[in-house]
Amino acid sequence: MENKAHAIAAGLFLLLLGLALAASVAWFQGDRTERVHYTVVSRGGVPGLNLKAPVKLRGVEVGFVDSIGFDPQDPRQILVGIAVDAAAPVSAGTHAQLGLQGVTGLSFVSLEEADATAPLKRAAPGARIAMKPTLLDRLAESGPLLLAGFAETAQRLNALLSDDNRAQLNQSLVRLEQAAADTSRLMAALQPGARELPALLKDADATAQRAGTALREIEALAADGRALTQELKARVAVLDQLGGAATQLQATTRSLELALVGDTAPRTRPLVADLSAASRSVERAAHELGDQPQSLLFGRGAQPPGPGEAGFEQRLKGGSK
Incomplete structure (x- = not known):
């Protein structure tokens, strides 16, 4: 009897110990953070987004994705349920985007403020948050237009580089080369004149100085003439x-x-x-x-010859002319 009693006691002890260990693990692994649920509405796809994917607010992880599904009222929309820390400053102007987690191909939900300087007005629990397309999404949407533009540009380049245009371009290059050669010859011809230019400039300075001296002498003569006129x-x-x-x-x-x-x-x-x-x-x-x-x-000047004097007849002839 005593052996059975000891066996029962040992079994009960092991059972209680196991329950205590399980309760401890559940206690330490349990999430007791207060969460607020929001719904992210996406008009496009959500590639790489899975349940329990992180939710980040301006780069800080504040929650996780708890549901992904189509909108029953509008199947073209995808509703992504997120659980966010109640202390996270999610405002009414917050929008969402998909971000990539390294090179794994997995995505996470990134929450961004439309205006970080505006006064904070918290979003109501359960509010819907619009998901905006990323830069890659916009590039993917505009890809056909970009390809069409590239094709048109290529066609215009082909038309520009036609045989006739290439021939004209070659002629222009040849003429440009000839003009460069003519310019070189002209510069070589102008070099002697350029070397003599300093001497010419020096002579011009000397001439200008002499002209200034002559002008001063003319002014002096003019002054003398005015004095002579007054004397006369x-x-x-x-x-x-x-x-x-x-x-x-x-x-x-x-x-x-x-x-x-x-x-x-x-x-x-x-x-x-x-x-x-x-x-x-x-x-x-x-x-x-x-x-x-x-x-x-x-x-007194010479008096003209009078009648009977030498040269009078020549004077008369000269006067008649």
């Missing part, structure tokens, strides 16, 4: 006064002649004749100075 004006004024004096002297002489016309004294007549001759000389000198005022400075 003064001389002409003096001559005018002399002419007036001569006229007055002539009038006085005539008055004396009239006054002494009846005088027969031999001494008075020579005096009157001398006065008349002096008056005429002064008048003639005044007229000559009036005609040639420059004679005061440069002397």
Whole structure:
């Protein structure tokens, strides 16, 4: 009896120990995090997405996928149920995208904020989150259009590189080469002139300096000419006064002649004749100075020949011409 009692006690102990171990494992493996369920709505496919696939919010894992299925009301939509940590800041403007887990081909759900700077407004539990296509999805959708564009571009390139266009291009290249050779020859011809250019510039500077000196001398001559003109004006004024004096002297002489016309004294007549001759000389000198005022400075010029003098006939002939 005692052996049976010991066997029963040992069996009960092992059973209780096993139950305790199972309860401990269940305790440590159990997920006691509070979860909030949302539904991700996808109009396209969800390749590589499986149950228990991670859900990440801006790169931080906050939950997992707990269901995948078609929408009963619209079979073209796929509903992906996700369980997210209640503390995760899922806002009403959050959208979802599929991300790839390395090179395994498996996908995960990535939650992104539409506007990270906007005030946080949490999404209601059970709310639907739209899934937007990734860059690869957009490329796949636009692939036919891209291929059509590439085909059209290839056709245009083929038309551009036709035989006629290639021939014209070859001719243009040949002409360009000829123009480059002509330019080289022209540069070689211009090099001697370019080497002489500094000397020419130096000569031009010297010429400019001489021209400046000449201009200053011309200005000085102009100033002298203005002074000479003023002096001539003064001389002409003096001559005018002399002419007036001569006229007055002539009038006085005539008055004396009239006054002494009846005088027969031999001494008075020579005096009157001398006065008349002096008056005429002064008048003639005044007229000559009036005609040639420059004679005061440069002397009298040569008088033209009169009648009976040598050269008078040539002067008449020259005047008739």
